[in-house]
Every structure is written in C-alpha cells, then in structure tokens.
Amino acid sequence: MSNPLLSIVIPVWNNPRSIKNIASSILSQSFDDFELILVDDGSTDDTLQNLRDIAETDSRVKVITKPNGGPSSARNLGLDEATGKYIQFFDSDDDIKGGSLSLVVSEMEQRANDMVVSGWQIDLPTKSGSTRPYKQISPTSQVFDGDIKKSIIRSLGDIGTLYNLWNKLFRANIIREHGLRFREDLWFGEDLVFALNYLEHAKRVDIIPDITYCYLTNAGGSVVGHSSLVPEYRVANDEEIVKFAGNTLDNESRDLLNWLRRRWVMSFWITVSRSDKSLSEKRKLIRKVNIKGIKTVWSPKYIGLKHWLIGLILAVVKTSTIFILIFGSLANLAKNLIKSLKLTLRK
Incomplete structure (x- = not known):
C-alpha cells in the first residue's frame, strides 16, 4: 500500500x-x-x-x-x-x-x-x-x-x-x-x-x-489562559523572531521587525490587564517582559501611520507599569466594545 x-x-x-x-x-x-x-x-x-x-x-x-x-x-x-x-x-x-x-x-x-x-x-x-x-x-x-x-x-x-x-x-x-x-x-x-x-x-x-x-474561540470572554500569562513564553517568542530575522536587515525590515516586537509586548500588556491577577501581580508580570533592543520607529514610512502612532505611545508609557496597565485596560475595553457592536449588528 x-x-x-x-x-x-x-x-x-x-x-x-x-x-x-x-x-x-x-x-x-x-x-x-x-x-x-x-x-x-x-x-x-x-x-x-x-x-x-x-x-x-x-x-x-x-x-x-x-x-x-x-x-x-x-x-x-x-x-x-x-x-x-x-x-x-x-x-x-x-x-x-x-x-x-x-x-x-x-x-x-x-x-x-x-x-x-x-x-x-x-x-x-x-x-x-x-x-x-x-x-x-x-x-x-x-x-x-x-x-x-x-x-x-x-x-x-x-x-x-x-x-x-x-x-x-x-x-x-x-x-x-x-x-x-x-x-x-x-x-x-x-x-x-x-x-x-x-x-x-x-x-x-x-x-x-x-x-x-x-x-x-470565546471572543469577549473573561477567562485568560495561564500559558498566555507566562512572561518566559513571550520572551522566547521574541528571541525566535529576532533569530529568524538575522543581522542583515535593510531599513524597511528593521522598522517592520521593531514594530512587530513592540506589538507583541502590547499584546502581553493587554492580556495581563484583563486577567484576574492582583495589581501587584500584574506589575510583576509586566516587569518580567523586559525585551531589550526594541528600537522606536521614528518614521511611518514602512509601517503606516496607525502603527507608528501606537508605537510612539508604547515607547512613552513603557517605563511605568501603572501607565502600561491603564493603556492595556483601555485597549482591551475598546476591543470588546468593537466586538460587542459587531455581534449586535449581526443579530
């Protein structure tokens, strides 16, 4: 056979x-x-x-x-x-x-x-x-x-x-x-x-x-999986994309990579913000995702205006865990409102 x-x-x-x-x-x-x-x-x-x-x-x-x-x-x-x-x-x-x-x-x-x-x-x-x-x-x-x-x-x-x-x-x-x-x-x-x-x-x-x-998926659900809150997994993912990209990047690829890495950090912030962890636990988790080498993208030429503006906001708030949690909570609220609106319109 x-x-x-x-x-x-x-x-x-x-x-x-x-x-x-x-x-x-x-x-x-x-x-x-x-x-x-x-x-x-x-x-x-x-x-x-x-x-x-x-x-x-x-x-x-x-x-x-x-x-x-x-x-x-x-x-x-x-x-x-x-x-x-x-x-x-x-x-x-x-x-x-x-x-x-x-x-x-x-x-x-x-x-x-x-x-x-x-x-x-x-x-x-x-x-x-x-x-x-x-x-x-x-x-x-x-x-x-x-x-x-x-x-x-x-x-x-x-x-x-x-x-x-x-x-x-x-x-x-x-x-x-x-x-x-x-x-x-x-x-x-x-x-x-x-x-x-x-x-x-x-x-x-x-x-x-x-x-x-x-x-x-349980889109809009309140349960956050344990594995998504493990900082070491996020850092490992970041290390893999940096290894994949290599050291021979042109300006466009470098900007795209820095935006991607910053977006992943933002995703972790949002996940932590909507978890049921205490405030002190959330701050500890955020501090552990200390990904080094992410550069601020100073021009929207390659990543687009929306991504560029988000990147600048993230660069500003990254030194304060309180601001990070506020940002993550607001981003998650906006995301859920959009989902709820879409579901309502489909009924």
Missing part, C-alpha cells in the same frame, strides 16, 4: 465530543488521499474510546496514545508516525470547510510551493452548544518567493496570517530533512516558533484568500 499524499495530525486531550465533529468533517471531504492521526495526550475521560470508535469506521484513521505532555509533545509524536508527502495540523475543538483539503493540496502540487497559507473563520460558541460565525480572515492573495524574510516579518505585523498552524500546509521532507520539532518547553506561541523554523528553509510561500478553517 502506497503512502498517502497528506497526513493530518490532531492532538486530543479530554475532548470526546468536539473531536467527533472535526473528524467527521475531515473524513467526508471529497479529497480522500490522506491519513488522520489522532494523538490522545493522556485523556482521563472517555476521549480515547471515542477516538477508537472513529478509527473503527475508517481505515485512514490512526489512534496513538501517550502520557499527558501537552500539544507540542503530541504533535511531535504525530510527526514521527506521519507518512504523507504533506502535513497539516488541526485542533480537536475546531472544524474545517468542505473542499478545503483538495484546495490546499492542489495549490501545493500545481505551484511547487513549500507552504500554502489560507484564510480562516472565527466561530463563537452558542448557549445551545453549537457555534456561529463571528469573523472571517481572508488574506490578500500573494506569493513570497526567493528571499522571503521581509515579507514574512511584514505579514506577522499585519493580520497574523502566519501565526497559526491550522491554516497551513507543510512539506514533510522539509520537516524531516531539518529535524524540525515543536518546542515542548513552550505552551504559548509554540506554533509560531515551529512555523518560523520551517520558514527558514522555505523558498516559496503561497497565501490564498480562501476560507478553509473554522477556529472556535
């Missing part, structure tokens, strides 16, 4: 219901030359039995079990088992659009890409237990070819097309030839770190506007 064209890896932990949904969507795709690798990461409920039930219905499904170690270790085990020419990584509580597998594989095959990146839809949970569409992210169609680092840095500072794993198709040979693995010491931003390490070896990246993935 020949190897499949595509391997799909999904880590699963204590998620017996949602995994059935995305597995059903995958197995009912018109494109069928794939293997679905479900990695049970030490679930303590009936998840494993549900995975085995799914595997009994379709020979393309593999179920692997391991002690609990987090999504990175589960994905690494999935990589070890994958035999496909291409690899995708999905999350167990999300969903995919019909025809998405055929679309991205076709783009990869016909255009000799090293990575295909697509758009996605953000879904919100409803009180009835179902989901409803909230927002669609449809990137501009473009190709990064040759020296792609500047384009990647710009994209990371824009709408975040390159941050996630689940809207990307990877070449397995690049992963294997360069020994790429997920960092198991990171529980936040590990997908971005993997993507950056992969892109170090990519020559052509194709970004398409098509919506292929449905990401479930």
